[in-house]
Amino acid sequence: MKHVVIVGGGFAGLNCARKLAERPDVRVTLIDKNNYQQFQPLLYQVATAALSATNVAFSLRSVLRGHPNVDVKLGEVVSVDLKTHTVETAEGQQYQGDFLVLAAGSQANFFGTPGAAQHAYPLYSIHDAELLRSRILAVLESADRDPSLVAKGALNFVIVGGGPTGTELAGAFGDMARLGMKKTYDDLAVNKAQIFLVDKGHAVLGAFSEKAQTYAAKMLEQRGVQLRLGTSVKEVASGHVVLSDGTKILTHTAIWAGGLKASSLSGNAGVQTGHGGRLDVQPDLTVSGFAGVYALGDFANISGKDGKPLPQLASVAEQSGKWCARNIELDLVGEPRKPFQYFDKGIMAMIGRNSAVAEVGEHRHELQGAIAFAAWLGVHAALLTTSRAKVGAFVEWAWDYLGNVRSDPVLDRNEQAQINWNDDDEQLETAAASKA
Numbered sequence: 165m166k167h168v169v170i171v172g173g174g175f176a177g178l179n180c181a182r183k184l185a186e187r188p189d190v191r192v193t194l195i196d197k198n199n200y201q202q203f204q205p206l207l208y209q210v211a212t213a214a215l216s217a218t219n220v221a222f223s224l225r226s227v228l229r230g231h232p233n234v235d236v237k238l239g240e241v242v243s244v245d246l247k248t249h250t251v252e253t254a255e256g257q258q259y260q261g262d263f264l265v266l267a268a269g270s271q272a273n274f275f276g277t278p279g280a281a282q283h284a285y286p287l288y289s290i291h292d293a294e295l296l297r298s299r300i301l302a303v304l305e306s307a308d309r310d311p312s313l314v315a316k317g318a319l320n321f322v323i324v325g326g327g328p329t330g331t332e333l334a335g336a337f338g339d340m341a342r343l344g345m346k347k348t349y350d351d352l353a354v355n356k357a358q359i360f361l362v363d364k365g366h367a368v369l370g371a372f373s374e375k376a377q378t379y380a381a382k383m384l385e386q387r388g389v390q391l392r393l394g395t396s397v398k399e400v401a402s403g404h405v406v407l408s409d410g411t412k413i414l415t416h417t418a419i420w421a422g423g424l425k426a427s428s429l430s431g432n433a434g435v436q437t438g439h440g441g442r443l444d445v446q447p448d449l450t451v452s453g454f455a456g457v458y459a460l461g462d463f464a465n466i467s468g469k470d471g472k473p474l475p476q477l478a479s480v481a482e483q484s485g486k487w488c489a490r491n492i493e494l495d496l497v498g499e500p501r502k503p504f505q506y507f508d509k510g511i512m513a514m515i516g517r518n519s520a521v522a523e524v525g526e527h528r529h530e531l532q533g534a535i536a537f538a539a540w541l542g543v544h545a546a547l548l549t550t551s552r553a554k555v556g557a558f559v560e561w562a563w564d565y566l567g568n569v570r571s572d573p574v575l576d577r578n579e580q581a582q583i584n585w586n587d588d589d590e591q592l593e594t595a596a597a598s599k600a
């Protein structure tokens with residue numbers, strides 16, 4: 165029986181494992197540092213308390229239950245030997261396969277921005293989303309208790325990066341400020357909330373059409389979001405951010421949606437990495453020079469039909485996972501592997517209640533407004549891994565839509581409530597003292 169070792173149980177690795185699970189002549193070991201798959205497209209809804217973590221995380225063991233030929237192992241892979249198809253976890257366990265599939269996904273890329281790694285909130289995992297939700301709730305609770313904190317930026321939220329994640333977050337903040345906060349916090353000066361979306365490009369949603377970008381910008385502005393386009397973030401501190409035009413914005417909630425790179429494992433694979441720290445793969449998804457080694461999804465630079473790299477999207481990851489499984493099957497019977505062909509279903513982004521943009525299919529048929537909003541909800545619910553999650557998400561969305569009731573405004577991480585509201589003053593005093 166041939167053994168396939170898969171690192172990473174996200175869209176790519178899990179789909180590869182599920183497909184191979186159907187074969188009785190293959191044994192699969194799926195290793196992930198979490199014992200669940202996380203559905204990143206909805207993380208921003210966990211961060212803004214529209215959904216809870218259980219709506220978007222799926223136990224790998226439950227998803228793969230009923231497949232005795234698939235073994236799930238919890239562990240963080242820290243080194244990879246591509247020649248021998250062996251990986252080692254932080255705990256020292258080694259796994260060796262006839263085939264090795266690397267699908268370890270992405271992490272935030274702060275591009276060396278001073279203070280960003282220490283003070284900004286990235287949004288790539290359930291853990292990130294829960295920390296951010298707790299920080300948002302902590303500043304709201306604080307400003308409700310002590311309105312003077314508004315002058316220290318308590319109600320200023322700065323989102324870095326105007327791609328789909330940043331735009332969706334900014335829109336969700338706008339809806340929260342307009343609709344949700346008033347109901348929940350009696351003494352909060354909701355009208356003083358300021359939401360900034362910063363991007364060095366000159367439009368939000370860079371991958372979309374100009375029409376969609378204009379619509380998205382208008383919908384964001386209607387929600388009170390202040391767009392700072394053509395501007396980058398120069399520094400993130402615990403109590404403020406500084407923009408490239410010199411503006412200083414007081415905030416204790418700076419959110420980083422400004423870029424991605426491959427997860428840190430790519431640096432330990434013993435090969436030269438390509439753009440974004442990802443592994444360059446051949447058209448059949450194998451890593452050149454290493455027989456039986458595949459790299460997938462966000463962890464790989466995969467070329468599309470036109471030779472340009474495909475974007476880091478769930479659909480690319482999912483399809484590459486299934487394709488990899490098929491190529492392994494071809495390897496098993498000694499037939500030539502097939503070059504990956506991506507079926508482009510289009511792109512979509514939610515801006516807020518009744519406002520979304522969608523570009524459907526390869527020819528990018530454009531939808532906007534309430535139709536795109538309904539399509540976004542339907543597509544995202546359908547993509548959720550389990551039926552229970554699909555139903556759960558719809559119930560939460562219905563509560564939110566019909567009653568403006570958010571699912572989980574529970575401040576459960578006390579460390580996020582410990583905010584030093586004087587840190588900006590202290591920094592200024594230290595700077596003045598060191599000058600003197």
Ligand SMILES: Cc1cc2nc3c(=O)[nH]c(=O)nc-3n(C[C@H](O)[C@H](O)[C@H](O)COP(=O)(O)OP(=O)(O)OC[C@H]3O[C@@H](n4cnc5c(N)ncnc54)[C@H](O)[C@@H]3O)c2cc1C
Nearest residue numbers: 172174175176196197204205241269461462476477478481
């Ligand atoms: C906030 C956000 C919103 C997004 N929205 C959309 C969207 O609307 N539509 C869309 O198509 N795409 C969206 N994406 C992109 C999409 O989520 C990714 O392209 C997709 O998740 C990539 O799948 P993957 O399997 O390659 O990686 P992942 O899904 O990230 O899975 C990687 C897995 O590897 C595991 N792992 C990492 N390192 C190790 C290690 N060293 N050892 C063991 N396990 C490890 C991780 O725990 C994880 O389970 C979004 C991404 C983010 C962050």
